[in-house]
Amino acid sequence: MRQSPVLYRAGTIISQDGTRPEALAVAGERISASGTFAELSDRYPGAEVVDLGDAVVVPGFNDAHAHLADTVQSRLDLDVSPASVIGAEGLLDAVRDRAASRRGWVLAGNYDDSVTGRIDRAMLDAAAPTTPVIVRHVSAHWAVLNSRALEELGVAEDAPDIAGGSYGRDAHGRLDGRVYERALLGRYVSRPGDALAPLPTPEPADVMAEYARVVAEWNAVGITSTCDAFVGPQQLEIHSMARAQGGRGIRVAMLLAAERYEEYRGLGLGTDFGDEWLRVAGVKAFVDGAIGGRTCRVSEPFGGTHDHGMLISTQEELDALVGRVHRDGNRLAIHANGDVAIRMLLQAYETAARTVQTGVRHRIEHCSIVDDEIIARIAGLGLTVVPFSAYARFYGGRLEEWYGADRVERLFAHRAFLDAGVPVAASTDHPASPIQPLGAIQSMVTRRGVDGARVGGSQAITVEEAIGVYTTGSATATGEEARKGRLAPGFLADFVALGADPRRTDPEGISEIPVRATFTGGRLVHSGE
The missing domain is CATH 3.10.310.70 (Diaminopimelate Epimerase; Chain A, domain 1)
Structure with a gap:
């Protein structure tokens, strides 16, 4: 029996597909049509209507690099x-x-x-x-x-x-x-017996209760999809339990830990395995350390030190891993923050690309400190970058203390990436920075910290571009651009009703825009009323 669609109308719909619809028709979990309200009413006489009033509707926000399972576990910690x-x-x-x-x-x-x-x-x-x-x-x-x-x-x-x-x-x-x-x-x-073998884990019932609370909180800020950016056995078990219990609040893509790649591969857990609620997006590995932790590998030392940071992988290890996963046709999503680490990763990607053509678009996680030469190589390889969306606002002036004014202008280079035609996805790396998409959009637009410091102002982007980072860009990063990130026929009915238009709001106040409602698959998962 064919399901009758529900019509959603709103004051403004930012569709991200170049159209300006007044309403959306949703059947099942997908948008079946869009257009004027009169057109859809004529097409679907008697359809239920959900009137969102003067709300501004945008595609559901998608954090392409966060840590949902670790957030759940950490809530049970101190x-x-x-x-x-x-x-x-x-x-x-x-x-x-x-x-x-x-x-x-x-x-x-x-x-x-x-x-x-x-x-x-x-x-x-x-x-x-x-x-x-x-x-x-x-x-x-x-x-x-x-x-x-x-x-x-x-x-x-x-x-x-x-x-x-x-x-x-x-x-x-x-x-x-x-x-x-x-x-x-x-x-x-790790396995028992390894350095820092697995620490005690909480009871499954406690984990699932916390999982539900975290998903509700993420829905409340407008998130309908995320990519869990490091999934080892513990994280995989958490997501699998949640999926088995029928959770329908958030869609989860996973980056599987490279350390367990052969085991996962033996189980058939390759790129795109799964469904639209829980699926594998790729394989995660590390080249260097962190921006906020001051362990990334950099050509110039951190401010006031002689420290150039750490490498987690050697060039030989990186070449071997990239070659192996690339030949298997799986997506790679590799963490590289410092300029030294990014160049090492690009060398591995370039070598793999010369060897085998797979059509898979690989990722660079964070890709924090860049220059023109690095950006040109990234564009030439057709990679997606996933730089920190909220770090300029979160860290503020501390970034200049650690990296200096020149490097800060090349840090989280959203403007330069977009100008070079490089797809850019959203990342809070939560819990490393706040999960709120509107706060991250404000960060990308204003490049101003909560402390008032201007952080690499030359890399500021427009509100429209920042919304794109959180929608179409993140969908590209997980290979789901044909079904996520736009409000158009055939796309998933994941959308958010905002209390104001970010494009017409004082940029310094974007983070304060209320989220009135969040819908995942056409189902209301959060109401701010």
Whole structure:
């Protein structure tokens, strides 16, 4: 039996397909027609009408690089973000209270040393001498552990650094509790016996309850799709459980951890495996460290230091991985922040492209510090870039302190990428920065931090372009441009009703526009009324 469509009308519909419809007809989970309200009423007499009044309707926002499963898990951990604790003493008090109130590990997250101040192993030992503690940096690229945690995880005082990872040491060569990059990734991808093997995990029922809460929060800011940007076994299990329970609030694409590629490949989990609610978008790997964590690999040192950051992969490892995944016809989405790391990745992509033509559009995650030569090579390869959408607003003037004025003008280069014809997708990297799309759109348009600092103003883009980054650009990044990102016949009926038009709002106030309603597959998943 053919399903009767529902007509949605609104004051303004930003369709992203070059038309200006007054209404949309939705049948099932897709848009069946668009046009004037009179036309659709004549075409579908008696159809149910949902009148959204003077709302401004845009395609559902799509964060193409966030960490949904990790966000869920972190909600069950101790929050030590600057919003929750004041200074290092406040953080240590929170750790002390948590250790006293429950048994087992204290897992804490969202630590921002640039705001909270430095903590180390000795400080955590004083706060929790008998309880293992791990405090993860907001970038998720390093953490601070106390002595008991190092002992539990088998990290001895004379532990050598591992390839792509390291252990921080004090002036006397003793472990200071800091664990960087691959030495930390064990929580996500390692097997028992590896360095930093998987830490204790919460009960499935608790995880699923938190998953539902997080999805509701993301729907409330207008997100209808996301790409979970690092999926190891724990994250895959979380998403699979949510899918089995019939969640219909958010569509999830996944980037599978390269460390487990052969296992996933053996299970048939290649690019585009799955359905429109949960699917594989590609394979995730790392070349270097983080922007906010100051571990990315750069040709010039960070401000006031001689530090050039870290490499997680060698050129040989990168060439081998890219060649393997590319030949299999799977999409690659590789993290490269610093200019040195980006050039290494481009070399690997260029070598693979000369060897085999697959038609798959690969990605560069973050692609933060660029120049004209790098951008030209990216355009020549037909890559999609996924730079940080919200970091200019989130970090503000700290970025210039760390990278200098010249590099900041080449940081998160949305303007330069779009001018070169490079597809650009949205990324908050949440929980590394706030999830709100409207805040990220404001960041891309104004390039102004919450502290008032102007951050690389030459890379500002228009509101229309920023909406495109969050819709058509993100759909391109996951290979779904034929069904997501536009409000047009045949496309998924994922859309958001806003209380004002971002194009006609003071740019400094875009983040304050209310989200009146969010629809995923034509179904109301959030009402702001």
